[in-house]
Amino acid sequence: MHDLRVLRDNPEAFDGGLARRGLPPQSAVVLDLDARRRAAQTALQDMQARRNEASKLIGAYKKDGKDAQPLMDEVASLKEGMAEAEATEKALSEELDRLLSTIPNLPATDVPQGKDEHDNVERHRVGTPSVIENAKEHFDLGEALGFMDFSAAAKLSGARFTVLKGPLARLERALGDFMLDTHTREFGYTEVSPPLMVRDEAAYGTGQLPKFAEDLFQTNTGHWLIPTAEVPLTNLVADSILDAEELPLRMTARTPCFRAEAGAAGRDTRGMIRQHQFYKVEMVSVTTPDQSAAEHERMTEAAETVLKRLGLPFRTVTLCTGDMGFSAAKTYDIEVWLPGQNMYREISSCSNCGDFQARRMKARWRNKGDKNTQFVHTLNGSGVAVGRALLAVMENYQEADGSIRVPEVLVPYMNGLERIVRG
Template sequence: MHDIRIIREFPDRFDTALSRRGLSALSGEILAIDEARRSKILAAETAQAEQNRASKEVGAAKARGDEAEFERLRALVAEKKAEVARLNEEAAAEDARLRDMLAAIPNLPLDEVPEGPDESANVEIRRWGTPRGFNFAPKEHFEIAGVKPGMDFATAAKLSGSRFVMLKGAVIRVHRALAQFMLDTHVTEHGLTETWTPVLVKDEAMFGTGQLPKFSEDSYQTTNGWWLIPTSEVTLTNSVAGEILDEAQLPIRMTAHTQCFRSEAGSAGKDTSGMLRQHQFEKVEMVSITTPETSLAEHERMTGCAEAILQKLGLPYRTIVLCTGDMGFGATKTHDLEVWLPGQNTYREISSVSVCGDFQARRMNARFRPAGGGKPEFVHTLNGSGLAVGRCLIAVLENGQQEDGSVELPEALHPYLGGKTRISADGTLE
């Protein structure tokens, strides 16, 4: 949510930032609604003052026996009462219009974010690891002989339709090991607090992190009004909604492993093979709540936490800064991590780490009291995948595949698999 006071003070700066997002100028329309709202409020206050004065004079007129003046004043009180009610109703309507408009406008990019219309303008800032050389044509994850017994798309489709999978045997063991490895690393090495959250939330929670109202079609809603979370960013971030924290409590750093649900609206025909883009998947999420002064440093720290997981697994990746046209709705700056998938011969997104400034905090009314005193300020919020478990599984399987169809597993996972080190060509963990 944007601060109307900033738009009033710097309308040109606001429009320039929107133009970097590929949007037309909106400050004129916003300020016209704001002015109408404020004029209605002022008129209501003026009418209320006139009503109050007339109310005081009614008794005096009655006491002195001036019946004509009494009736005039009594009519004036009734007239002003009706006028106040009408003006307040009109002001509330303008306020709702303003709030709805501001809620639909994406966050403004930082000046340092590269400008561009789409992913073609994203900027790579570093790479880690060297993609392995294969003396055979590497396969995609679902084509590997040792993986096929543990990755059942046909049964999942029978149960639920497309974009679902049933994992079995060795494959699900590795999937579960990955999630546990990520959580343990974030808790013991990165200082995050592990949290278990609901996966069903109210409208207010989805609004707080920006999924509503604009992106309702991207998520699933139950018949009694709950929403299935697209990521535990929703629950972790909203855990401070409506709160006034002490600065000494910040930063708050959390992680959670949850099921996630996305309708994948608008992605028809995209990544339909395998389990790269599913309606139901698991993620280990990271969320930080910070002061404004520390949020950019926290963004770098969180990016490093996600990178550390890939490095421990020995998976080559690259880190990119998303351009203005490719950033998410609530982000003011985003780093994407893209892992190397030899089966596709390309890098694919496995984590997105974003700093949102006070954009979500305003929607949630989440604030903190500065240690030095003064009125409460809005916190800054950050979120990032640490990592998407299914996509990490894909990367482990494809990068570890052998010519005979077996898969060598990363050393970091061996303790989580009872000392097992590979999936055999017939799908057995050994």
């Protein structure tokens, strides 16, 4: 959500930020609704003041034996006018809120300009991409091993689901455990086990609703299945005022994630790249405005550390203005090397949302003893996507005979298993 006071003061800057995202200007229609809403509020306040004044005069007139009927008629008329003004103000407020809720966050000033993923700017690369002769993709490896079954998943649930068995199921669990241990022990995140279903308010608070409802799954109770643990974790601070001493808050969770993939028709139809259900370890930070940029770098480092420990080559890019998510002011994507595809693919996205989500959630902070409050800054990042980490390990650690070596750091989590071979 955007700060109307800032928009009123500098509508050109607001439209300029939208233009950087490739979007048309919105300030004129927003300010028109705002002006009409404020005019209705002023009219209502004037009528309330006159009603109160007239009501007092009625009593005085009656006490003095004067004719109070004209005043009584005026009060009755004012009450009708107030009802109309209240209805007008409410309708305009709702229309303004609906409009603002569909306008994305403005990009930070240092975000590179661009239209799509081709304009993202590489920050650095870590590791040398694996050169594997006749490298296979993860789905060929998994099916040949007998531990990855897409046919069984399709029979149960349809397309974009996977059944993992035996050591691959164990490897998926090991990856999640390793990530949680890294984030909690080394980076100070608190592990959380949140609900997997949320109300409208929570999905609205982090920006999934109302604009992206088609990307979500909804239950017959009206709850939404979470597309990422960002939603419940971030909303833990909704409608609250935090003390400065509590910040930064750092939380992490491993959860299933559910996505309709409404706009993904024909993309990554084979394998585990784009699924309706997958596991992800999420990181969320809540901090003060002056700390958020440093926290963004720290969060990205935490995600990169996971890939470094796994020995997976990757690169980190800064997303351009045209490729950022709805709530983000600035985003770093981490892309892992997949030798089976001979390319880098996204495995983590770390975003600084500034106060955009906080305004929607009404999440504030203040210094000790200070009555004034400010909106917090919220950040979220994958630490990392477990399913994509699984396939990255499979492809980067594949052997010529079709077996898969287990990364050294995961061997203790695999009960000593060092190699996955056909069952």
